[in-house]
Amino acid sequence: MLPVDDLTIGLFGIVLLVALVLAGVRVFVAAALAGFVGLVLLRGWSTAIAIVGTIPHSKTVTYALSVLPLFILIGFLAFHAGFTKRLFETARRWVGWVPGGLAVSTVFASAGFAAVSGASTATAAVFSRVAIPDMVKHGYHRRLTAGVVAAGGTLASLIPPSAILVIYAIIVEQSVGKLLLAGLLPGLVSVLIYTVLIIGMCTAKPQLGASITGVSFKERIESLPGALPILLVVGTIFGALYTGFATPTEAGALGAAIIFLLYFGRSLLQQSFSCFRENMFKALMETAKLTVMIFTLIWGVFIFVRFLGYAGLPSAFADWVVTLNVSPLVIMIGILLAYAILGMFMDAIGMLILTLPVVFPAVIVLGYDPIWFGVIVVKMAEICLITPPIGLNCFVVAGVSRELQTPSGTSLNIPLQDVFRGVGPFFVADVVTVAILLIFPDIVLWLPNTMADF
Amino acid sequence: MTQSNFDPVGRLLSYVDRIFRYVENTTNVIAGLLIFALMCFGVVRILFRVLDYFHIPHPPLYGFIDIVEVSMVGFAVLSIAFVQRLGGHVRMELILTSLRGRWLWLAETFGGLVALFIVGILIPSSFSHFQRAFEYGDSTMDIEIVTWPAKLVVPFALTILFGRFLIQTVGYLRMLYQPNLEPIAIPVVQTLEDKARSEAASAEQQAR
Amino acid sequence: AQSSIPIDKVEGPKLRWDMSLWGTTRPGTRIVDALSEQVKEATDGNWEIKLHYGEALSKARENLDGISIGAFDGAMICNFYHPKKNPGLMVLSLPFLPIDSWDDHVKVRKAAYEHEQVKREMRRWGARIYSSSYLPMYEIMGSGDPPRAVSDWRALSVRAGGGIGEVLAKIGATPTSTTATEVYTGVQQGTMDAAAFPFTYAHVSYRIHEVSDWFTSNFSPGTADCPVILSARAYDKLPSQYQELLETLEPHIAEQQRIAYENVDAENLPMLREKLTEIEYTDQVINQIREEFARPVIEEWIEENKKDFDARGLVQLVFEALGKEY
Ligand code: NA
Ligand code: NA
Numbered sequence: 010m011l012p013v014d015d016l017t018i019g020l021f022g023i024v025l026l027v028a029l030v031l032a033g034v035r036v037f038v039a040a041a042l043a044g045f046v047g048l049v050l051l052r053g054w055s056t057a058i059a060i061v062g063t064i065p066h067s068k069t070v071t072y073a074l075s076v077l078p079l080f081i082l083i084g085f086l087a088f089h090a091g092f093t094k095r096l097f098e099t100a101r102r103w104v105g106w107v108p109g110g111l112a113v114s115t116v117f118a119s120a121g122f123a124a125v126s127g128a129s130t131a132t133a134a135v136f137s138r139v140a141i142p143d144m145v146k147h148g149y150h151r152r153l154t155a156g157v158v159a160a161g162g163t164l165a166s167l168i169p170p171s172a173i174l175v176i177y178a179i180i181v182e183q184s185v186g187k188l189l190l191a192g193l194l195p196g197l198v199s200v201l202i203y204t205v206l207i208i209g210m211c212t213a214k215p216q217l218g219a220s221i222t223g224v225s226f227k228e229r230i231e232s233l234p235g236a237l238p239i240l241l242v243v244g245t246i247f248g249a250l251y252t253g254f255a256t257p258t259e260a261g262a263l264g265a266a267i268i269f270l271l272y273f274g275r276s277l278l279q280q281s282f283s284c285f286r287e288n289m290f291k292a293l294m295e296t297a298k299l300t301v302m303i304f305t306l307i308w309g310v311f312i313f314v315r316f317l318g319y320a321g322l323p324s325a326f327a328d329w330v331v332t333l334n335v336s337p338l339v340i341m342i343g344i345l346l347a348y349a350i351l352g353m354f355m356d357a358i359g360m361l362i363l364t365l366p367v368v369f370p371a372v373i374v375l376g377y378d379p380i381w382f383g384v385i386v387v388k389m390a391e392i393c394l395i396t397p398p399i400g401l402n403c404f405v406v407a408g409v410s411r412e413l414q415t416p417s418g419t420s421l422n423i424p425l426q427d428v429f430r431g432v433g434p435f436f437v438a439d440v441v442t443v444a445i446l447l448i449f450p451d452i453v454l455w456l457p458n459t460m461a462d463f
Numbered sequence: 464m465t466q467s468n469f470d471p472v473g474r475l476l477s478y479v480d481r482i483f484r485y486v487e488n489t490t491n492v493i494a495g496l497l498i499f500a501l502m503c504f505g506v507v508r509i510l511f512r513v514l515d516y517f518h519i520p521h522p523p524l525y526g527f528i529d530i531v532e533v534s535m536v537g538f539a540v541l542s543i544a545f546v547q548r549l550g551g552h553v554r555m556e557l558i559l560t561s562l563r564g565r566w567l568w569l570a571e572t573f574g575g576l577v578a579l580f581i582v583g584i585l586i587p588s589s590f591s592h593f594q595r596a597f598e599y600g601d602s603t604m605d606i607e608i609v610t611w612p613a614k615l616v617v618p619f620a621l622t623i624l625f626g627r628f629l630i631q632t633v634g635y636l637r638m639l640y641q642p643n644l645e646p647i648a649i650p651v652v653q654t655l656e657d658k659a660r661s662e663a664a665s666a667e668q669q670a671r
Numbered sequence: 672a673q674s675s676i677p678i679d680k681v682e683g684p685k686l687r688w689d690m691s692l693w694g695t696t697r698p699g700t701r702i703v704d705a706l707s708e709q710v711k712e713a714t715d716g717n718w719e720i721k722l723h724y725g726e727a728l729s730k731a732r733e734n735l736d737g738i739s740i741g742a743f744d745g746a747m748i749c750n751f752y753h754p755k756k757n758p759g760l761m762v763l764s765l766p767f768l769p770i771d772s773w774d775d776h777v778k779v780r781k782a783a784y785e786h787e788q789v790k791r792e793m794r795r796w797g798a799r800i801y802s803s804s805y806l807p808m809y810e811i812m813g814s815g816d817p818p819r820a821v822s823d824w825r826a827l828s829v830r831a832g833g834g835i836g837e838v839l840a841k842i843g844a845t846p847t848s849t850t851a852t853e854v855y856t857g858v859q860q861g862t863m864d865a866a867a868f869p870f871t872y873a874h875v876s877y878r879i880h881e882v883s884d885w886f887t888s889n890f891s892p893g894t895a896d897c898p899v900i901l902s903a904r905a906y907d908k909l910p911s912q913y914q915e916l917l918e919t920l921e922p923h924i925a926e927q928q929r930i931a932y933e934n935v936d937a938e939n940l941p942m943l944r945e946k947l948t949e950i951e952y953t954d955q956v957i958n959q960i961r962e963e964f965a966r967p968v969i970e971e972w973i974e975e976n977k978k979d980f981d982a983r984g985l986v987q988l989v990f991e992a993l994g995k996e997y
Contacts, residue, residue, distance in 0.1 A: 029577065033559040033570055035552040038578040045581060052742070059740035062588020066617050067730045069539035072528045072850065078498040078538055079505065182725070253856035255509055258531070262505020269502070293495035297538060301494060302546050304539035306553055318727035319689070359553045399557075515828065515862045525848055595736055599795045602755035604732075605832055605848040609755065 019320030022047035037309025044313035051319045068311040069304045078300040079261030080170040085295045089288040090272035095235030096121045097139045102232045105221030109211030112157040115140040116203045119161030123168040133162030133402040137409035149218040155423045156431025159402040163391035167196035177383040181369045185257045186250045187457035191380045202438045238271045314366045327370040337375040352393025381453045392439045395432040403428045473647050480648035487545040494538040526606030536613045544623040550650025568639040575632030582625045590618040678713045681916050688720045688744040693731035701931035702804045705924040735796040744905040749897040759788035763896040766834035767965035776805045782992035788980040798900040808891040812874050813865025817885035830866035835892045841964040858882045871939040885948040
């Protein structure tokens with residue numbers, strides 16, 4: 010053996026991993042390589058070779074992970090079936106009357122779409138198309154318009170189904186069902202806080218955005234069927250998980266099948282069959298693509314995690330954190346800040362998979378609830394999507410706006426800095442949300458604790 | 464700019480690239496169909512559970528978990544090269560997006576060589592994982608499905624991935640050698656604005 | 672909390688072993704916890720057997736692979752996690768083996784481990800069996816009307832695998848398969864009526880009793896085997912005094928395993944008896960089930976395996992160890 014101890018080798022592995030990731034090497038390659046080099050140092054060349062080859066199969070072929078492609082499929086199906094535009098129309102007719110009504114509608118519709126989509130950037134892209142032109146037409150301030158769309162997109166990862174919460178559950182070996190349920194209330198709290206914020210801003214400065222009036226009750230009722238598919242899927246998944254009637258995989262299958270059948274039925278009525286086939290194919294191909302991408306990330310990183318296990322690093326880090334002479338809350342805030350910084354530069358799923366194996370044991374030793382931490386971490390990852398310098402949702406909104414037109418026919422073009430300024434208030438609202446969840450952890454834990462057990 | 468008469472590497476690349484494209488597309492279609500099958504299978508299981516609830520007899524569905532686990536490799540690993548062709552595997556492009564010309568191609572070549580090394584190790588290693596299952600025996604728990612076919616998918620998929628990385632690395636080396644050539648068989652680094660634009664393009668269809 | 676065992680100190684070199692385990696420490700892993708503790712004590716900390724719980728070193732079902740490639744030096748396995756990896760060891764999962772006491776548990780396993788086929792299949796993976804964790808007999812717990820007569824089983828869907836499931840199917844019940852953690856909701860929801868688990872410890876740890884009305888206490892449809900295995904290569908490399916230490920320790924840590932199960936039962940049984948209806952069958956009924964339903968399943972197993980090894984001989988050996996004739 011080398012005259013260095015396991016922990017030093019562990020730290021060397023982490024440095025190597027960071028260097029490779031910074032150099033732009035694919036994360037799964039970087040993690041697998043760093044893990045492999047570490048295993049060679051710890052267990053020798055031939056054993057290391059033998060170990061790494063078992064992981065791609067054994068770490069991906071796990072029943073609990075089979076929920077991922079189904080949740081992803083739900084999102085792509087709903088997207089390609091065009092169920093989102095109708096959702097916005099329904100929200101508009103029902104909540105448009107409040108100050109800043111269109112912005113509030115955007116938040117509600119985003120939350121609804123969030124329920125069927127795990128992907129934040131996709132949600133932002135969709136509502137940039139759907140909501141921005143309408144708000145601009147009604148004279149809404151550009152910054153508010155851009156900000157609400159970018160921020161609304163972030164709701165996708167908390168409100169179930171959420172692929173990222175499933176991934177968290179698998180990595181830290183918690184109940185997938187519980188985590189999915191735990192995300193719901195915090196997601197709704199975010200919706201509520203956004204709503205209060207918009208109403209407050211638009212009441213103080215009515216020129217920011219007006220309310221939409223003159224919608225009759227009949228028109229409201231008529232708009233309900235448009236929201237039905239998504240409400241049905243939300244209700245099904247939520248009910249199945251909450252009562253424990255179905256496993257997450259089965260609930261995901263049912264949710265996807267509902268969207269599929271509704272879309273199929275609508276295509277049958279409208280006799281737009283070739284369009285249906287084309288969109289179904291697209292949804293399946295995109296689902297397959299995203300699925301293998303996530304699974305690859307998982308096994309790649311697990312090669313690295315296997316090495317960390319041999320080096321004993323996660324438990325050493327946890328032991329070290331406990332010896333720190335500061336309160337758990339301070340350490341937690343430190344961890345959250347670290348995530349905020351990391352999130353500026355990294356994709357949320359990649360960030361979680363990379364950091365959790367080391368961070369999670371420490372969080373547990375500090376006495377925090379694993380389900381609660383999952384929701385908090387995902388919320389942090391979401392906040393990163395709207396902060397400079399790299400806030401993917403903001404890029405998306407700015408990018409899409411360039412291709413939209415104002416009523417007078419010129420390009421809408423909301424500059425990136427205006428989008429970032431527009432999300433400013435929402436960023437503050439998010440920080441408030443995190444603080445609330447820190448102070449009242451029961452908002453996260455109440456639902457999963459009352460549900461049927463897995 | 465392009466010297467098509469004088470670019471044998473480029474021609475060879477685009478030829479091999481086309482063959483791999485065909486294989487990769489096929490793997491992704493299989494993965495998509497498997498996911499669709501999983502959806503149907505899950506729905507059947509729920510239906511049967513409803514029947515159980517009302518004590519209505521139905522054909523047995525024993526070993527659901529075994530079947531799902533064995534077939535998962537088809538969408539978890541099989542189309543890994545497809546994603547690599549599109550440059551879809553996650554990476555941090557913070558530094559890459561600021562590089563231009565030869566520096567960019569150098570960094571990409573490095574990434575490709577590193578990937579070739581580790582994938583080159585994973586192929587024989589995952590193959591011997593298959594071999595153990597094949598020679599010594601291995602099966603799932605409940606309905607005792609043999610696992611070696613699923614385990615064989617891993618080295619198979621990784622071999623396609625190796626080929627794809629090889630194509631891309633040669634593609635990058637070609638650009639490193641002559642940066643003026645037209646890129647062939649390599650995913651181009653998207654700037655963040657490009658990325659936003661492609662998101663916008665996919666939203667376009669939604670707005671129809 | 673366990674009293675230390677009077678073992679002589681053993682001199683020897685510094686050595687670290689890694690052992691691959693799943694889950695967390697629990698009554699069923701007392702045997703490895705005790706092994707690690709006692710080895711450390713006897714060698715004054717020179718020999719450390721590091722326990723890696725939570726599948727940190729390998730998925731439970733791939734532990735034999737890990738031993739085979741030298742990824743670690745020891746592990747626990749369960750025969751039914753991978754029937755085709757250890758076809759001979761599956762003899763211990765045959766239904767309704769006449770195991771009545773702790774001594775029977777020990778005898779039946781010793782006999783199986785000594786059989787050439789079991790040795791051969793372990794050798795194939797570069798492993799040797801060190802000791803069993805002596806999994807208790809299974810019993811069945813469920814909700815609704817209790818199956819007092821054999822015919823009552825016809826109405827029930829039961830989570831049970833392998834030979835136990837096949838016998839129940841022959842009796843007329845519907846065996847189902849789910850992950851162990853899904854059983855609680857399954858029984859609660861009524862999508863399954865009952866489940867077979869090692870008694871009492873697994874029923875209570877999966878909280879099946881909270882949603883059940885009855886349990887069997889002498890149905891004893893069978894057991895399974897989850898032995899501690901060692902890498903043959905690592906074992907051969909041990910200095911002889913360390914090898915001897917392992918042999919000396921085995922009966923002592925097995926005794927600790929017995930106490931661990933006994934303590935769990937002492938805690939659980941009165942609680943179960945108070946809360947649920949206890950179903951006991953007469954010897955006559957059990958013998959009838961053995962002859963009419965279990966024997967055909969055992970015969971089928973022999974048929975399936977006889978081309979690979981002397982399956983009938985293995986079954987006979989196991990019965991002989993129990994003082995019975997097959
Ligand atoms: Na979601
Ligand atoms: Na950011």
